[in-house]
Structures are given as structure tokens and as C-alpha cells.
Ligand code: HEC
């Protein structure tokens with residue numbers, strides 16, 4: 666028994682490291698509580714899946730053509746709500762039958778799908794992308810800093826193709842705990858040059874002799890390090906954790922996942 670337990674812990678750690686949340690892993694696991702499914706739900710989902718779904722969809726979730734449940738490729742469904750209605754109502758005149766599952770079984774099987782069929786994985790809730798877009802441009806205040814498809818300021822990273830660059834888990838983490846999610850290259854900088862100009866901004870690139878930053882006026886600046894009096898890299902992220910609630914975070918993550926770099930006016 667204790668052997669199995671240790672094995673699980675080890676896998677959990679490996680995943681946590683991958684997501685880059687190592688230093689605060691325990692804290693995050695608790696804090697995220699209602700933003701994602703529990704590991705109990707995911708493991709219950711594995712049992713339901715094997716019993717009810719594997720017959721048609723296969724152990725890897727890829728036996729129905731055009732659908733790969735493990736990779737999250739569906740024909741029409743996007744959000745967790747969509748998955749709920751597919752499972753409870755059925756599809757294609759009963760070729761996909763309607764299931765009468767208990768609530769815990771239903772969310773378990775969705776959690777198992779969202780965790781990529783990994784019973785020890787992390788399943789992030791994916792909400793509704795349209796509501797997420799409205800929150801992004803409205804109450805979430807994301808568009809005050811971020812640019813998408815040619816619209817918005819350049820002071821924060823452009824998110825036009827963020828959906829293909831990052832995992833759902835890292836997008837969610839960025840909203841809930843920006844300090845844990847920040848990439849080294851994105852760290853804010855404060856620079857003072859020899860002629861006493863102070864530049865604050867975001868680092869884009871750096872090599873041994875030069876550093877490129879976007880300053881607070883959105884200008885691209887390339888600076889020679891030897892000519893700088895001060896060059897400070899902040900450990901702090903430029904923003905606080907979002908005030909959006911768990912459902913709204915799930916919606917914003919759904920919207921970010923649709924940003925695939927194919928949008929208008931790149
Ligand atoms: C009897 C075979 C069968 C079983 C059992 C079955 N499915 Fe399906 N499922 C299908 C078929 C066929 C489709 C494609 C329907 C269509 O043509 O849109 C499908 C489609 C889906 C889709 C994709 C819907 C979309 O919008 O793209 C999901 C998600 C899904 N099934 C989940 C499940 C889950 C979860 C279970 C178990 C609770 C399950 N299925 C059990 C046959 C089955």
C-alpha cells in the first residue's frame with residue numbers, strides 16, 4: 666500500500682515540476698480546489714469510462730472517427746457543459762447513446778477526459794469561450810494590457826496564439842497565481858542609462874551584450890548593457906491574481922484556448 670502511495674506522489678511531483686509551480690505546489694493544490702477537478706473525481710472517471718465508454722471509444726479514446734477524447738478533439742463540443750449534454754442526451758440518433766449517470770459519475774468522466782486519460786493528472790475546467798471573450802474584454806480587464814489579433818496595447822505579451830503555445834493548466838495558473846506562472850523572459854525590468862534616462866518595461870530578448878525591451882510607451886528599445894548604470898529584473902509579476910470566480914476563470918481559459926494565431930489582423 667505504502668509503495669503505491671509513494672509512486673503516486675512521485676508522479677504528482679513530476680507533473681508539478683513540468684508546470685513550473687514547484688515552489689508552491691502544496692499551496693496551489695489547495696487553492697485551486699474549486700477551479701479544477703479533484704484526483705478522486707478523475708480516478709472515479711476512469712472506472713466509469715472503462716465500464717460505459719471504452720466499448721465504442723476504445724481505451725485510448727480514438728476509435729470513433731474524427732474524435733479523440735484523450736486529446737480533447739471533439740466534433741462539436743467545446744466546454745464542459747457541452748460534454749455534459751453530449752453524454753446525457755446522446756448524439757447521432759443514438760449511435761452515441763444517452764447516459765443516465767449520477768452527478769458524481771458524470772463530472773468524474775468529464776474530469777478523466779480533461780486530464781488526458783491520466784488518472785494521476787490535473788484536469789482543468791474548460792468553460793464557455795464566448796462568455797470568456799466577453800470577460801476578457803470586460804470585467805476581467807485583460808484587454809487593458811494584452812493585445813489579441815492586432816487590437817490592444819503591447820506592454821504585456823500578445824496573446825493571439827496563446828492557445829497553441831500553452832496548456833490549459835498553465836493558462837489557468839497564470840490567472841490564479843501570476844507569480845508562480847511568470848516566465849523568466851517576461852519579467853519586468855527597470856533600467857537607468859548613462860544619460861540618466863529611466864526605462865521601465867518588459868524584456869523581450871537578451872544576450873551577453875544587449876537587451877531588448879518594450880518600454881511603457883510601447884516602444885521597442887535595444888540597449889547595450891555596458892552603457893547602463895542600472896539594470897534590475899523584478900521577481901514580481903506585473904499583475905495580481907484575477908478577481909474572477911471559478912466559473913469565470915473556466916470561461917476565460919476556454920476563450921484563450923481558441924486563440925490559435927489564425928484570427929484576423931495579426
Ligand atoms: C455505443 C457506442 C458509444 C458509447 C458506448 C459511447 N459513445 Fe460517445 N460517441 C459515439 C459516437 C458514434 C459518436 C459520434 C456521434 C456523432 O456522429 O456526432 C460519439 C461522440 C462522442 C463525443 C463527441 C461529441 C462531439 O460533440 O463531438 C463525446 C465527448 C463522447 N462521445 C463521449 C462519450 C462518453 C464520455 C461515453 C461514456 C459515458 C461515450 N461517449 C459512450 C459512440 C459511443
Ligand code: HEC
Nearest residue numbers: 805806807810821822839843847851853902903904907917
Ligand atoms: C496590468 C496588466 C495585465 C492585466 C490586467 C492582465 N495581464 Fe496577463 N500578463 C501581463 C504581463 C505583463 C504578463 C507577462 C508576465 C508578467 O509580467 O507577469 C502577463 C502574462 C499573461 C499570460 C502568459 C503569457 C505567456 O506567454 O505565457 C497570459 C496567458 C495572460 N497574461 C492572460 C491574461 C488574462 C486572461 C487576463 C485577464 C483575466 C490578464 N492576463 C490580465 C499583464 C496583464
